Amino acid sequence: xxxxxxxxxxxxxxxxxxxxxTPILLLALxxxxxxxxxxx
Amino acid sequence: MNGLDAPILPTPVAWGLLIAFSILWVALGWxxxxxxxxxxxHMLAGRNVGMALATATAMATWVTANTTMTAPQxxxxxxxxxxxxxxxxxxxxxxxxxxxxxxxELMPRGFTSGDFIRLRYGTFTWRVFLVVSLIYAxxxxxxxxxxxxxxxxxxxxxxxxxxxxxxxxxxVVYTLLGGLRAVIGTDFIQTVxxxxxxxxxxxxxxxxxxxxxxxxxxxxxxxxxxxxxFPAAIMFLFNNLxxxxxxxxxxxxxxxxAFAFGRNVGFRAYLLGGLLWLPIPIVAGxxxxxxxxxxxxxPAADMVGPLVAAEVLGLTGAIxxxxxxxxxxxxxxxxxxxxxxxxxxxxxxxxxxxxxxxxQNQFRATKxxxxxxxxxxxxxxSYRGELPIIGSLAELLYFTGAFVASAIWPIVAGLYWRRANxxxxxxxxxxxxxxGLASYFLIGFYVAALVGAAVSLAVMVLSTWxxxxxxxxxxxxxxxxxxxxSPA
Numbered sequence: 082x083x084x085x086x087x088x089x090x091x092x093x094x095x096x097x098x099x100x101x102x103t104p105i106l107l108l109a110l111x112x113x114x115x116x117x118x119x120x121x
Numbered sequence: 122m123n124g125l126d127a128p129i130l131p132t133p134v135a136w137g138l139l140i141a142f143s144i145l146w147v148a149l150g151w152x153x154x155x156x157x158x159x160x161x162x163h164m165l166a167g168r169n170v171g172m173a174l175a176t177a178t179a180m181a182t183w184v185t186a187n188t189t190m191t192a193p194q195x196x197x198x199x200x201x202x203x204x205x206x207x208x209x210x211x212x213x214x215x216x217x218x219x220x221x222x223x224x225x226e227l228m229p230r231g232f233t234s235g236d237f238i239r240l241r242y243g244t245f246t247w248r249v250f251l252v253v254s255l256i257y258a259x260x261x262x263x264x265x266x267x268x269x270x271x272x273x274x275x276x277x278x279x280x281x282x283x284x285x286x287x288x289x290x291x292x293v294v295y296t297l298l299g300g301l302r303a304v305i306g307t308d309f310i311q312t313v314x315x316x317x318x319x320x321x322x323x324x325x326x327x328x329x330x331x332x333x334x335x336x337x338x339x340x341x342x343x344x345x346x347x348x349x350x351f352p353a354a355i356m357f358l359f360n361n362l363x364x365x366x367x368x369x370x371x372x373x374x375x376x377x378x379a380f381a382f383g384r385n386v387g388f389r390a391y392l393l394g395g396l397l398w399l400p401i402p403i404v405a406g407x408x409x410x411x412x413x414x415x416x417x418x419x420p421a422a423d424m425v426g427p428l429v430a431a432e433v434l435g436l437t438g439a440i441x442x443x444x445x446x447x448x449x450x451x452x453x454x455x456x457x458x459x460x461x462x463x464x465x466x467x468x469x470x471x472x473x474x475x476x477x478x479x480x481q482n483q484f485r486a487t488k489x490x491x492x493x494x495x496x497x498x499x500x501x502x503s504y505r506g507e508l509p510i511i512g513s514l515a516e517l518l519y520f521t522g523a524f525v526a527s528a529i530w531p532i533v534a535g536l537y538w539r540r541a542n543x544x545x546x547x548x549x550x551x552x553x554x555x556x557g558l559a560s561y562f563l564i565g566f567y568v569a570a571l572v573g574a575a576v577s578l579a580v581m582v583l584s585t586w587x588x589x590x591x592x593x594x595x596x597x598x599x600x601x602x603x604x605x606x607s608p609a
Contacts, residue, residue, distance in 0.1 A: 082348065082349045082350050083340070083344065083347045083348055083349065084201050084347050084349055085336075086332050086333055086336035086337075089201065089332060089335075089336060089347075089410075090332040092201075092205075092403060093323070093327070093332075093403060093404075093407045094327070095400070096208075096399075096400030096401075096403035096404050096407075097320055097323045097324060097327070097400070097403075097404050099397070099399075099400045100316050100319060100320040100323070100400050100401060100404045101317075101320045101324075103180075103316045103397045104312075104313040104316050104317045106397070107173060107176065107177050107309070107312060107313060108313070110172055110173035110176065111173040111174070111177075111309065113172075113173070114171040114172055114173045114174070115173075119169075119171040119172075119383070120171045120173065120174060121166065121167055121169055121170060121171065121174070121302070
């Protein structure tokens, strides 16, 4: 049973998309914590 | 040179990057740790780390050189299941989320995982746990130091021992200067660098090679890598799941963060960190599947990631990979140095050698121990390939699988099961590790954690069923605050 090209593309594109958004989310969380004075 | 004909990155560029990032990490470490005055400041960063830094440090620590270099290696060896199986390591972070909340509730003033095992199960089990935990911690440290040397050697032609020494020294210095606060602060920047870099390489590989070409060439040359019923790969998937859970559940790296994160932060940070970590091994591993399409000859499996990046992106790819792996190495090495030195300070130095050690004694001891750990790691990593068990990165990593997986059930039972048998907990770790190791040598690296966890579960359940020992949970918080406790 072999994975199709489409299925492989779907998995990799979704994973890469999430990874692309992650740094943005972390920076947003950092700014929120910093403004609330609860970084540490 | 690992079979590579020429360095991918010009040596002066590599030295420039090494020096620039080394200065950055050391300066940040000093700046972040400049107000540390006690062992608690140094070890637990003030016990009030917020959501952003907590999530990033959970992710950064779990994205190791083993993720960025072994994920492509496993994709090359085990195909689609190799990278998917590696991504299941995220379940360790996700499942640890409720445990982090429970740990913080039960032991609001706790320091280490050893503290918990000592108070919950007594001296014998505590000592067994320390052996298991320290073997794992040391194996992980050595594997990351090795990865640093291998990377620098392959990418820039810098001697393996020189590169490994530089990376290890930098991590020791900034961990020494700033403790956990330095580790968590640098982890945030390192997480952003690692994930952005990995995503950048993946998008460009997709753009330059394309899925059709990758799929077609794999079908022609390595069809087994696309097989969803690849038996060894499916076994690896479950093995890796248990390995990841075992690593996180028992290791002081994660426990010290549970103690350090602010109240109500631990659960959310581990959960979010796990969900965001899930795609990273797929992003890092997928590029290895492009090797047949690119016609790359891979001389050493653990170098496939950097080779593909350099082939697709040239100098830019080599630079990005170099920075990503340096950040990944540093983010895990520093965490492990800090957490292991805490464990040795609290559980060996204070627990066994000097029970009356003051807070200041422990503060000084933890710094000395960071340096000694660095030296020991350097010695072991210097003999890469010359010791019988230290072969490739993946082999070394999975060698420790039997140990860590055998600690899963004693930890879970200890936190949630009032009647868990303390002797049973010790024997579940001993027998799980022993039989798991035997399976590593007799069957293969991909079953060690699976067998270790199964044996450990059977012993834990059986011993508690036959001889239950009720426990008073309040004892954990009560004894935990005693400043000069001795072994139970």
